[in-house]
Amino acid sequence: MKKYSEFSKSELLSEKEALEKQYKEYKDRGLKLDLSRGKPNSDQLDVSQAILSLPSSREKCFSKSGLDCRNYGVLDGLPEMKRLFADMLGIKEEYVTVGGNSSLQLMYDTIARAMIFGVEGSVRPWCMEEKKKWICVTPGYDRHFKMTEVFGFELLSVKMTETGPDMDEVERLVLDPSVKGIWCVPKYSNPTGNTYSDETVRRLASMKCAAPDFRIMWDNAYAVHDLGEEGDKLLDIFAEAEKCGNLDRIFYFTSTSKITFPGGGVSMLACSVANQKQISKYLGVQTIGYDKINQLRHTEYFADSEAVHSHMMKLGELIGKKFEITLSSLETLRGYGIAEWTEPRGGYFVSLNVLPGTAKRVYELMSEAGVVLTPVGATYPYGIDPKDENLRIAPTYPTDAELKTATEILALTVRLAAVESYLN
Amino acid sequence: MKKYSEFSKSELLSEKEALEKQYKEYKDRGLKLDLSRGKPNSDQLDVSQAILSLPSSREKCFSKSGLDCRNYGVLDGLPEMKRLFADMLGIKEEYVTVGGNSSLQLMYDTIARAMIFGVEGSVRPWCMEEKKKWICVTPGYDRHFKMTEVFGFELLSVKMTETGPDMDEVERLVLDPSVKGIWCVPKYSNPTGNTYSDETVRRLASMKCAAPDFRIMWDNAYAVHDLGEEGDKLLDIFAEAEKCGNLDRIFYFTSTSKITFPGGGVSMLACSVANQKQISKYLGVQTIGYDKINQLRHTEYFADSEAVHSHMMKLGELIGKKFEITLSSLETLRGYGIAEWTEPRGGYFVSLNVLPGTAKRVYELMSEAGVVLTPVGATYPYGIDPKDENLRIAPTYPTDAELKTATEILALTVRLAAVESYLN
Numbered sequence: 001m002k003k004y005s006e007f008s009k010s011e012l013l014s015e016k017e018a019l020e021k022q023y024k025e026y027k028d029r030g031l032k033l034d035l036s037r038g039k040p041n042s043d044q045l046d047v048s049q050a051i052l053s054l055p056s057s058r059e060k061c062f063s064k065s066g067l068d069c070r071n072y073g074v075l076d077g078l079p080e081m082k083r084l085f086a087d088m089l090g091i092k093e094e095y096v097t098v099g100g101n102s103s104l105q106l107m108y109d110t111i112a113r114a115m116i117f118g119v120e121g122s123v124r125p126w127c128m129e130e131k132k133k134w135i136c137v138t139p140g141y142d143r144h145f146k147m148t149e150v151f152g153f154e155l156l157s158v159k160m161t162e163t164g165p166d167m168d169e170v171e172r173l174v175l176d177p178s179v180k181g182i183w184c185v186p187k188y189s190n191p192t193g194n195t196y197s198d199e200t201v202r203r204l205a206s207m208k209c210a211a212p213d214f215r216i217m218w219d220n221a222y223a224v225h226d227l228g229e230e231g232d233k234l235l236d237i238f239a240e241a242e243k244c245g246n247l248d249r250i251f252y253f254t255s256t257s258k259i260t261f262p263g264g265g266v267s268m269l270a271c272s273v274a275n276q277k278q279i280s281k282y283l284g285v286q287t288i289g290y291d292k293i294n295q296l297r298h299t300e301y302f303a304d305s306e307a308v309h310s311h312m313m314k315l316g317e318l319i320g321k322k323f324e325i326t327l328s329s330l331e332t333l334r335g336y337g338i339a340e341w342t343e344p345r346g347g348y349f350v351s352l353n354v355l356p357g358t359a360k361r362v363y364e365l366m367s368e369a370g371v372v373l374t375p376v377g378a379t380y381p382y383g384i385d386p387k388d389e390n391l392r393i394a395p396t397y398p399t400d401a402e403l404k405t406a407t408e409i410l411a412l413t414v415r416l417a418a419v420e421s422y423l424n
Numbered sequence: 425m426k427k428y429s430e431f432s433k434s435e436l437l438s439e440k441e442a443l444e445k446q447y448k449e450y451k452d453r454g455l456k457l458d459l460s461r462g463k464p465n466s467d468q469l470d471v472s473q474a475i476l477s478l479p480s481s482r483e484k485c486f487s488k489s490g491l492d493c494r495n496y497g498v499l500d501g502l503p504e505m506k507r508l509f510a511d512m513l514g515i516k517e518e519y520v521t522v523g524g525n526s527s528l529q530l531m532y533d534t535i536a537r538a539m540i541f542g543v544e545g546s547v548r549p550w551c552m553e554e555k556k557k558w559i560c561v562t563p564g565y566d567r568h569f570k571m572t573e574v575f576g577f578e579l580l581s582v583k584m585t586e587t588g589p590d591m592d593e594v595e596r597l598v599l600d601p602s603v604k605g606i607w608c609v610p611k612y613s614n615p616t617g618n619t620y621s622d623e624t625v626r627r628l629a630s631m632k633c634a635a636p637d638f639r640i641m642w643d644n645a646y647a648v649h650d651l652g653e654e655g656d657k658l659l660d661i662f663a664e665a666e667k668c669g670n671l672d673r674i675f676y677f678t679s680t681s682k683i684t685f686p687g688g689g690v691s692m693l694a695c696s697v698a699n700q701k702q703i704s705k706y707l708g709v710q711t712i713g714y715d716k717i718n719q720l721r722h723t724e725y726f727a728d729s730e731a732v733h734s735h736m737m738k739l740g741e742l743i744g745k746k747f748e749i750t751l752s753s754l755e756t757l758r759g760y761g762i763a764e765w766t767e768p769r770g771g772y773f774v775s776l777n778v779l780p781g782t783a784k785r786v787y788e789l790m791s792e793a794g795v796v797l798t799p800v801g802a803t804y805p806y807g808i809d810p811k812d813e814n815l816r817i818a819p820t821y822p823t824d825a826e827l828k829t830a831t832e833i834l835a836l837t838v839r840l841a842a843v844e845s846y847l848n
Contacts, residue, residue: 037496045494049482052494052717058473070469072461072686100524101715108710115540116551116575127540127551143709150709151540262496264717285567285574286532291525291715293476293688 003337004355004418012423019416023369026409031370033406038190038348038394039262040315047314048260054297061296069292075284076276077268081295085268087305089223089254091238095270097283100290103255103267104143107217110251110269111151113282114180114215120248120278122213126180127152135173135182137165139351139379139390141190144183144219153180155381160192164200171203177210181217187234188222191351191379191392193344195232205240205249218252222347224305224312225258227320231346238270247272256298258348259308259315266291266298316346322395322403326350329407338418341393350393351379352410358417359388365413371406427761428779428842436847443840447793450833455794457830462614462772462818463686464739471738472684478721485720493716499708500700501692505719509692511729513647513678515662519694521707524714527679527691528567531641534675534693535575537706538604538639544672544702546637550575550604559597559606561589563775563803563814565614568607568643577604579805584613588620591627601634605641611658612646615775615803615816617768619656629664629673642676646771648729648736649682651744655770662694671696680722682772683732683739690715690722740770746819746827750774753831762842765817774817775803776834782841783812789837795830 007015055061061070063078076082077098086093099106113119115127126132134153136145137160149155156173159166164186173179184204186196196204204216218237226232241247250272256265271279302308323344330352333339338355354362359376366373374392377383393410395403431439479485485494487502500506501522510517523530537543539551550556558577560569561584573579580597583590588610597603608628610620620628628640642661650656665671674696680689695703726732747768754776757763762779778786783800790797798816801807817834819827 039496042492042495045492046482048494049485052479052485053477055476058470061473061476068466068469070472070685070688071466072463072681100529102711102713105711112536112540116536125551127549143712147709150706257496261494261717263713264494264715282574285571287526287529288567289526289687291688291718293685294715294718 001335003335004422005337007422009423012419016416016419016423019412019419022412023365023409023416026405026412027369031405033371033398033402035393035395035398035406035410036372036374037397039397040258041318041397041399044315044318044396045261047311047318051260051297051301054300055293056300060300061293063292063296069296072288074292075280075287075289077290078292078295078299080299081266084299084302084305084308085254085270088308089220089252089270090236091252091270094273095238095252097269097271097276097279098290098295099267099269101263101265101267101294103219103221103253103257106253106267106269107144107219108147109286110217111147113279114213115151117282119213119215120274129178129180131178133176133179135165135170135179136381137183137189138381139191139385139392140183141185141219142378142383144217145381148183149382157381160189160194162194164194164196167200167203171207174207174209174211174214179209180211180213181215183217183219185219185221186237187220187232188225188344188347190221190347191349193342193347193349193351195234198235201235201237202240205237205246206244209249214249216250218250220252220254221258223254224308225348226312226346227316227323228345229313248274251275259312260298260301264294266295319396321400323350325400325403326393326395326407329404329411332411333414336415336418339414348394348396350395352391352393352414353389354391354414355418355421356387356389358414358421359385359391361417361420362391362410362413365416366410369409369413371409425759427759428846429761431846433847436843440840440843440847443836443843446836447789447833447840450836451793455829457795457822457826459817459819459822459827459830459834460796460798461821463821464682465742465821465823468739468742468820469685471735471742475684475721475725478724479717480724484724485717487716487720493720496712498716499711499713501714502716502719502723504723505690508723508726508729508732509678509694512732513644513676513694514660515676515694518697519662519676521693521695521700521703522714522719523691523693525687525689525691525718527643527645527677527681530677530691530693531568531643532571533710534641535571537703538637539575541706543637543639544698553602553604555602557600557603559589559594559603560805561607561613562805563615563809563816564607565609565643566802566807568641569805572607573806581805584616584618586618588618588624591624595627595631598631598633598635598638603633604635604637605639607641607643609643609645610661611644611656612649612768612771614645614771615773617766617771617773617775619658622659625659625661626664629661629670630668633673638673640674642674644676644678645682647678648732649772650736650770651740651747652769653737672698675699683736684722684725688718690719743820745824747774749824749827750817750819750831753828753835756835757838760839760842763838772818772820774819776815776817776838777813778815778838779842779845780811780813782838782845783809783815785841785844786815786834786837789840790834793833793837795833
């Protein structure tokens with residue numbers, strides 16, 4: 001098959017005509033489809049429906065230690081919920097603090113606390129720093145980037161590679177004492193879907209940072225979100241950081257949002273005992289405690305991490321189908337030399353790089369055909385994709401039939417935008 | 425009956441001997457009782473048990489507008505939950521933002537945001553203010569005071585009167601531009617149990633404040649917590665503030681913690697549209713949304729504010745009995761001229777003022793007899809009761825029998841400490 005770059009002008013013109021004809025047919029159907037949202041379909045939520053009938057009795061409202069969980073008490077989470085998170089992630093139970101319904105909220109709280117009070121090792125609160133910078137691996141998660149932007153950090157882009165962030169660049173940047181942290185989604189990264197290699201985890205854990213209070217925000221949102229039994233393996237960053245005496249560097253987050261219910265799940269912050277001690281001075285002022293009844297719902301439903309795994313395999317079947325549909329549509333792009341995409345073994349996203357300079361045009365064509373994409377640039381700091389090439393595809397929300405149509409149009413518009421670009 | 429102040433020395437000595445004999449009898453029983461915690465007994469929680477079987481079906485997981493509440497979405501709360509809060513409190517629905525499981529967390533978030541970003545009308549973030557002060561009505565709620573202390577405010581005490589804070593003093597203090605706010609529990613105040621008069625509410629809403637970003641933290645935690653049909657009436661501070669052009673001054677909080685489940689309820693922040701607009705820039709960065717399923721549980725259980733009222737009357741019967749037991753024990757103190765106490769028509773606490781200089785001694789005697797009281801001073805800024813006279817009695821947690829014994833010992837130790845004091 002010939003690449004578009006090798007097409008003659010007349011070949012491009014006739015290709016354009018053919019593509020426009022197909023495009024018009026889709027457009028005339030007056031579709032209304034959505035590939036923008038990293039949220040489950042109701043079918044996936046139905047898999048967890050039984051959890052909403054729990055606790056199954058008054059007796060089950062009491063924790064294993066006999067505590068009435070309908071009442072005040074227990075700031076850092078029920079031991080049984082801590083144990084479940086620790087098992088799921090393969091980390092020490094003593095590092096775990098259980099939060100409310102949102103890990104994003106825990107991340108915000110963590111940085112807000114650092115702004116006002118500093119973290120363990122800080123010379124002053126971060127709001128008092130004259131200059132403060134933050135490393136963003138791109139493409140990455142828009143809500144992460146926006147959060148540090150709003151808190152007043154200068155955002156530094158580092159490129160995502162197949163093995164994780166470009167570590168040479170990260171190691172260079174952290175020699176600047178005003179660089180306070182880095183966002184990481186280490187497994188099935190949003191949106192690229194790749195998992196950090198062991199070497200990347202080791203280098204992050206061991207690198208020399210000029211700031212004494214540098215922090216890795218380790219958002220392991222897709223820790224157990226494999227699409228099949230053969231999932232990616234992520235090295236335990238706590239163990240690596242401990243070896244190098246950098247244990248306090250890690251703030252580790254996850255939640256059950258995409259295991260049970262987004263907005264109705266349970267979140268977690270794990271960190272060293274020294275970090276916990278520093279945080280606890282403020283956490284006890286912030287709240288009397290998180291929702292323990294919802295913790296009980298989860299621990300009654302999931303006896304152990306094996307139960308979580310079985311549950312994820314059921315979800316993986318539903319989501320895996322959607323990834324197949326998406327990848328099969330993208331496959332029609334192969335050979336034209338105009339696109340590259342990832343084929344993740346888990347998580348929620350497929351990342352599509354189109355011909356540089358055409359991502360916005362694809363977005364525009366898709367909109368006109370009634371398909372919403374994640375805005376171009378959303379996966380970059382300040383919302384600007386310097387090469388105008390990356391599109392985040394979120395296949396989980398539409399039905400299978402909707403997804404098939406939407407991704408077919410996507411492949412078509414990627415080709416059309418490329419042909420237009422070569423003609424200009 | 426003769427007052428202790430009129431007792432001769434020999435009368436005091438024989439009274440002491442008699443009291444010590446009774447005290448020893450109690451002490452020998454090796455009791456373990458707790459009057460310190462403002463939390464419900466499990467009996468009270470059982471009244472709300474049915475809520476934990478909701479949503480009653482998959483269909484009921486969808487909001488009135490058809491939204492799947494098991495999924496992401498809706499940052500500021502379900503319309504049906506907003507309506508319920510607005511009805512309960514007699515405020516406008518448009519002011520209401522629904523939060524998570526903790527109103528204390530909403531208060532913390534509100535001040536943390538002000539520290540980092542300021543509030544509507546701020547010249548600079550509060551963390552950048554050289555001096556910042558906060559008014560605390562005393563005796564008051566320890567968690568309020570501690571929060572502003574931790575955020576670095578200098579705490580200014582203002583005396584609680586029968587009609588609310590000493591408003592002459594408040595009006596004088598707010599002429600200082602470094603005074604940024606005041607904590608208020610306007611109905612069945614913690615711990616005094618009294619409700620602000622209409623005049624107090626009007627003066628708070630209309631007073632001239634030097635700080636352009638002065639805020640009233642209106643924690644109406646006991647808004648519907650009447651012990652009987654004849655509850656206290658609280659004026660709507662929003663309506664009053666609006667008349668004077670001070671609508672932005674009010675941050676209004678409540679929760680269902682002591683209606684349904686502490687830690688498993690739903691919280692609320694109500695404020696002007698201008699405040700909401702300023703907050704929304706940060707709220708959307710902080711979280712994707714609060715737990716909507718728990719909102720649905722509450723709105724399915726409570727059809728309207730009338731249903732909340734009936735529910736509170738059931739709780740009022742249980743709690744009213746506990747207040748009766750407490751007050752009947754305190755009644756034995758009458759005539760000695762050594763104690764004053766409040767007789768609230770709702771809320772969670774009875775406030776007891778003993779002979780000045782003897783509160784700590786009472787606490788000590790109670791501890792030795794196996795009864796835990798709220799630490800003396802907890803109801804004052806920095807934990808220091810300048811007159812050493814106030815004790816907060818929390819009657820809701822013990823059983824009726826435990827409470828009877830505990831408050832009998834309390835009355836006894838108040839007398840014993842007073843006699844000791846007169847003998848010194």
